[in-house]
């Protein structure tokens with residue numbers, strides 16, 4: 042009898058031990074939304090893809106396009122570790138980077154200026170008035186110009202294509218066809234559909250790899266569109282306004298031939314709410 046109660050007790054105790062409270066912060070940058078977790082103590086189970094997917098799930102979890110860990114780094118203010126909402130770690134996220142800078146500012150890790158390391162290298166950023174964050178993106182040294190589209194890597198891979206009737210365009214269906222098509226193989230690409238508004242302004246809608254749907258904004262996508270439009274001669278401006286579904290972004294750069302340096306992505310990054318979730 043004693044043995045049986047011991048077994049039952051240890052069974053339930055072990056279930057209780059597995060439960061864990063995670064404090065999270067929710068941020069959004071032009072509607073591209075992220076779960077932020079302060080992982081400076083390294084407590085987060087990073088290998089648990091299913092957990093990350095569940096935290097990002099809009100019905101069973103907190104809901105977000107991605108999850109970002111803020112971690113310690115020995116040479117910069119912090120390290121950015123980015124996961125898409127499918128739970129997989131991925132390449133650079135521009136809006137996520139801007140939101141992470143706002144999060145670091147809220148935590149007191151930085152004060153209005155930041156240097157941090159991400160998967161694509163070193164980034165500098167500054168916090169302005171009204172939650173506007175300006176983030177330096179990687180230099181772009183190669184722009185593949187094809188008849189129907191442009192491809193470039195702005196920290197993440199981006200297909201950029203001008204389309205008619207962007208407002209009614211089926212981004213999910215056409216984006217998925219390109220993302221999973223022969224062009225980009227298993228790795229895939231994010232896909233941006235673009236409309237020129239005027240010489241200094243473009244509208245875009247993005248299908249995001251790893252979210253596998255249209256998102257309200259994509260920072261590396263907006264950066265790719267601005268550079269691509271300049272590279273193919275749609276504009277000669279080097280500071281370009283981008284209308285995305287969730288708001289407005291500005292991308293500026295210096296240009297030498299097809300080399301783009303001092304690339305900055307600027308726009309709002311806002312705290313939405315914080316909470317605790319039991320996993």
Ligand SMILES: N[C@@H](CCC[C@H](N)C(=O)O)C(=O)O
Nearest residue numbers: 131134135136197259260261
């Ligand atoms: N939303 C991001 C892009 C995130 C990465 C992308 N989904 C990928 O896996 O390539 C952004 O703001 O740049």
